[in-house]
Amino acid sequence: MVNFRDPAVEAADGFILLKFWHVVDGIFIWEFITTLDFEWSIIRGRRRCRWTIWVYSLSRVAALAAVVANLVLLNLNTPVDCQLSAILEMLPAYMALAAASFLLVLRIVAIWRGNMVAVVIAAIVWAINSAFLIQGVSRLRYASEAPGAPCEPVNIQATKVTMIVAFVTDILLLVIMLVGLFRLDCHRHGTLATGRFLWNQGVIWLLLATVAGVLPTVFVCLNLNESLSVIFHIPWLITMAIAATRMYRGLDDFLSSDINCSSHGTPHNGGRRMSVSGTWAPAVPIPLDGTGVDVRSTHDHSLMSQAIRHSLGSDSDRKLHDQPHELA
Structure with missing residues (x-):
């Protein structure tokens, strides 16, 4: 030894x-x-x-x-x-x-x-x-x-x-x-x-x-x-x-990279491409690491979206609008 x-x-x-x-x-x-x-x-x-x-x-x-x-x-x-x-x-x-x-x-x-x-x-x-x-x-x-x-x-x-x-x-x-x-x-x-x-x-x-x-x-x-x-x-x-x-x-x-979304664009989100119906409203800036979090949900996951909004918080002068989208 x-x-x-x-x-x-x-x-x-x-x-x-x-x-x-x-x-x-x-x-x-x-x-x-x-x-x-x-x-x-x-x-x-x-x-x-x-x-x-x-x-x-x-x-x-x-x-x-x-x-x-x-x-x-x-x-x-x-x-x-x-x-x-x-x-x-x-x-x-x-x-x-x-x-x-x-x-x-x-x-x-x-x-x-x-x-x-x-x-x-x-x-x-x-x-x-x-x-x-x-x-x-x-x-x-x-x-x-x-x-x-x-x-x-x-x-x-x-x-x-x-x-x-x-x-x-x-x-x-x-x-x-x-x-x-x-x-x-x-x-x-x-x-x-x-x-x-x-x-x-x-x-x-x-x-x-x-x-x-x-x-x-x-x-x-x-x-x-x-x-x-x-x-x-x-x-x-x-x-x-x-x-x-x-x-x-x-x-x-x-x-x-995911902060600006046009009404008919196909933005990248998390490495996946998405097709968008309608216009995405700007998400609430969440103070996560002070960077703000852009949270979007589908109608199929409305409960999940609500949980995230309540868990992550929101600014007093802005609201998060859920807009439908689907994975391409």
């Missing part, structure tokens, strides 16, 4: 961690740069600027700051204050995770149409998540074995509870969201493209959060050695930040 505390094994694991983190950091930087056109389109006024863009931007910028700090620490050969460096790296990392979770809370509030029980539970879960993330930053200690040597965590087990709580709370938030969508039958009604789109996003998000969260949680609990205990921390951060922001952009793109 491998002795993971053997100095030679620890050195090999440290080398693997160094290369692995460089790869995942590079993936996030590539993702950040290649998706800047979304922010640019908002600056140029081609997209509607909603207040939730600040939450979206916080998740992206904080994750970028954490990645840059991580790369600097991995490649710095001069003596530094390891504790200060750790705070500069972990604080934005946990801020990015908290912002990503908050984007999920916004979806929950919209899907449950402000249902007090669901909103309070989601708020409490998110607050617990944020509190333990803050505690994780305050309890983590870094040090170097020799002057000029890389900074390494010396009490990674102190963050074990933080990792477990962050993982569990993210899963709970996703379950609350999926339960809300399940209550609306969004997983079955093919003609309600927005509901189906949200359901698919939720399932994908749940799978990503589970896979990304299980690995760092398991390895920090196993405590094989310092390198293996933290090897999946950065990938977890990057996965959650990319998933949250990509799904925010995906929903915005989905709604933007």
Whole structure:
């Protein structure tokens, strides 16, 4: 059996961690740069600027700051204050995770149409998540074995509870969201493209959060050695930040591509073509992720449409008009 505390094994694991983190950091930087056109389109006024863009931007910028700090620490050969460096790296990392979770809370509030029980539970879960993330930053200690040597965590087990709580709370938030969508039958009604789109996003998000969260949680609990205990921390951060922001952009793109419908057009909706009878009235902008949700229903699914209207809410000065259409 491998002795993971053997100095030679620890050195090999440290080398693997160094290369692995460089790869995942590079993936996030590539993702950040290649998706800047979304922010640019908002600056140029081609997209509607909603207040939730600040939450979206916080998740992206904080994750970028954490990645840059991580790369600097991995490649710095001069003596530094390891504790200060750790705070500069972990604080934005946990801020990015908290912002990503908050984007999920916004979806929950919209899907449950402000249902007090669901909103309070989601708020409490998110607050617990944020509190333990803050505690994780305050309890983590870094040090170097020799002057000029890389900074390494010396009490990674102190963050074990933080990792477990962050993982569990993210899963709970996703379950609350999926339960809300399940209550609306969004997983079955093919003609309600927005509901189906949200359901698919939720399932994908749940799978990503589970896979990304299980690995760092398991390895920090196993405590094989310092390198293996933290090897999946950065990938977890990057996965959650990319998933949250990509799904925010995906929903915005989905709604933007389906917002204008002419009386005799054949718009694309959820990847399917539809034939339209009559004129579609503009749908109510729902504050889901602050992007607004364009919900349309058929006469065959009038009960489903009513459930979505009541569950997702509507603006005070506009009404949702159901117009008949059928799948081509």
